[in-house]
Amino acid sequence: MDPIEVRLRLTWPGFSLELDERLPGRGVTALFGPSGCGKTTLLRCIAGLERAPQGRLAFQGEVWQDAGTWVPTHRRPLGYVFQEPSLFPHLTVLGNLRFGQRRSPAPGGTAAPSGLDQAVELLGIGPLLERRPERLSGGERQRVGIARALAVNPRILLMDEPLAALDHQRKQEILPYLERLHERLSIPVLYISHAPDEVARLADHLVVLEAGRVLASGPLQETLARLDLPIRLGEDAGVVLEGRVAERDQRWHLLRVDCAGASLWVRDTGVAIGRQVRVRILARDVSVTLTQAHASSIVNTLPARVAALGEDSHPALALVRLQAGGTNILARVTHRSADLLGLAPGLAVWIQIKAVALL
């Protein structure tokens, strides 16, 4: 799938955005970074809601903006999901979905009903269609907001912190629907999030922004394993691995997940054997030993090799990138321990992983 070309230059008092990126034409790309770094501005420029005076935007070969071209928002085949869905209170859910379709007919024709049906099915809102927005929970309203964006058959979905306005419980309710979109939608999704756990769960590609510039951009797993980013991620620094559920230990309520080069035991959450899953390992939960510790409460120990060492957010701390088979794992250790163990690239070690989260 052709990538999305984004070259933008925009200056406001106290802020400038300058980037030149090719974003993947499929999967979920997370736009991540601190408040005010320009995530929403970038998404609004892509949507045509903001116009960077200098720029070029091309979506899968179609130019939306360059020196002589400006395609207005309603002609760009996109769906936009805001933090708050702002539904019309006097219309039912179905009325809101149809209104969205009338406002933004699919380019080249009228709105396709199939988009609406598929959106209703994907977001599980069939039973809500006759309800008025005031009788929906926050999570249901946002599911309707996402369905409304999908009902126009967009070729790209832009989501600006769709879970930010929801409490923890509602977020947990809606995340499985977002995962379903991830599995079933063939269109690319640009997804702004502040929450590293959401990014770990949903993203395929990660763009880290800082002060209007791209600090890092690449496949999720590789990018999270870089040693220069964890400083920004703080306590959330860590890696995400893809694997398959290979074994269920009924006695101890554990599941074995086989990732490239590493088998890990995680708490049994009832996931079926054979399922493709993601697991997340935080750097602070990983420790390093020179020999395998047999008398330890830690279930997951792996042989590995030190790949690189880097600085962390505090002068007492170091980050170590380790390779276990083909898999990168990050560990946060003190400089004192690194020195005591003689950690250096190439050294064979054992890693102990205190906690592995099944996402």
Ligand SMILES: Nc1ncnc2c1ncn2[C@@H]1O[C@H](COP(=O)(O)OP(=O)(O)OP(=O)(O)O)[C@@H](O)[C@H]1O
């Ligand atoms: N229309 C505007 N005119 C001038 N400055 C603006 C305008 N819109 C946003 N800004 C400024 O541009 C910067 C980037 O804002 P933006 O909303 O893109 O950041 P963000 O990364 O999405 O932040 P958050 O995570 O808090 O939503 C901020 O400093 C903001 O105050």
